[in-house]
Amino acid sequence: MARKVLIAGNWKMNLNHLEAIALVQKIAFSLPEKYYAKVDVTVLPPFTDIRSVQTLTDGDKLLLTYGAQDLSPHDSGAYTGDVSGPMLAKLGCTYVTVGHSERREYHHEDDELVNKKVRAALKHGLSPILCVGEQLEVREAGGHLEHTTNQLVAGLKGLKAEQVKNVVVAYEPVWAIGTGRVATPADAEEVCAALRATLAEKYGAEIADGLRVLYGGSVKSGNIGDLVKCENIDGALVGGASLDADEFTKLCALA
Numbered sequence: 745m746a747r748k749v750l751i752a753g754n755w756k757m758n759l760n761h762l763e764a765i766a767l768v769q770k771i772a773f774s775l776p777e778k779y780y781a782k783v784d785v786t787v788l789p790p791f792t793d794i795r796s797v798q799t800l801t802d803g804d805k806l807l808l809t810y811g812a813q814d815l816s817p818h819d820s821g822a823y824t825g826d827v828s829g830p831m832l833a834k835l836g837c838t839y840v841t842v843g844h845s846e847r848r849e850y851h852h853e854d855d856e857l858v859n860k861k862v863r864a865a866l867k868h869g870l871s872p873i874l875c876v877g878e879q880l881e882v883r884e885a886g887g888h889l890e891h892t893t894n895q896l897v898a899g900l901k902g903l904k905a906e907q908v909k910n911v912v913v914a915y916e917p918v919w920a921i922g923t924g925r926v927a928t929p930a931d932a933e934e935v936c937a938a939l940r941a942t943l944a945e946k947y948g949a950e951i952a953d954g955l956r957v958l959y960g961g962s963v964k965s966g967n968i969g970d971l972v973k974c975e976n977i978d979g980a981l982v983g984g985a986s987l988d989a990d991e992f993t994k995l996c997a998l999a
């Protein structure tokens with residue numbers, strides 16, 4: 745099945761709302777409408793920039809979508825500092841990353857919480873971008889396939905095939921994030937293929953064939969082409985390179 749490529753720009757904790765507006769405007773100028781027939785592009789700003797991005801994309805009817813970098817597993821209540829699925833849905837978000845390795849590491853998010861967040865996203869019509877990936881020690885010990893497929897199964901626990909089809913999976917080896925050390929296309933493909941095989945085993949071939957599996961970790965315009973040529977890599981989750989309009993749009997154009 746032909747899957748449409750998705751390029752998702754994870755801005756992390758960068759850019760104020762003026763910078764966010766400038767970046768989205770530059771992306772809009774550089775990627776003509778016809779470009780989106782081939783590739784979906786989304787940006788994932790910090791919560792504080794989402795309204796600005798929404799105003800621009802709605803006002804100019806841009807085909808660029810946007811989302812958030814995290815959400816609460818709860819809908820509302822006494823959870824100081826958290827932002828919920830209904831709030832993000834109301835802001836017009838399409839995607840939300842869940843289980844990014846920086847959340848797992850700095851906020852001690854485990855698979856159980858990641859699973860609750862995936863459910864919360866789906867409940868409110870958001871597509872979770874479920875991130876999985878191994879640390880360097882795990883890869884060096886040869887445990888990367890087991891580690892990532894276990895994270896995938898745990899993140900999707902209890903979901904029906906019907907729900908899973910709205911999920912995007914992102915394979916992000918921890919050792920490649922923000923390090924400049926990109927996985928080789930063969931290494932990334934090996935894991936993405938194993939993730940898809942796991943999805944097929946659990947939810948059937950049709951769901952697995954339709955689902956997008958992204959690669960993330962030091963993706964740039966210079967390496968995106970070889971990554972998306974791989975059979976099981978359907979795009980990229982891009983951190984650092986998504987903050988530079990010229991580099992990001994070049995990367996999108998080469999995807």
Ligand code: PEP
Nearest residue numbers: 921922960961962983984
């Ligand atoms: C990320 O934040 O998900 C990421 C892949 O970052 P970078 O592209 O900077 O490695």
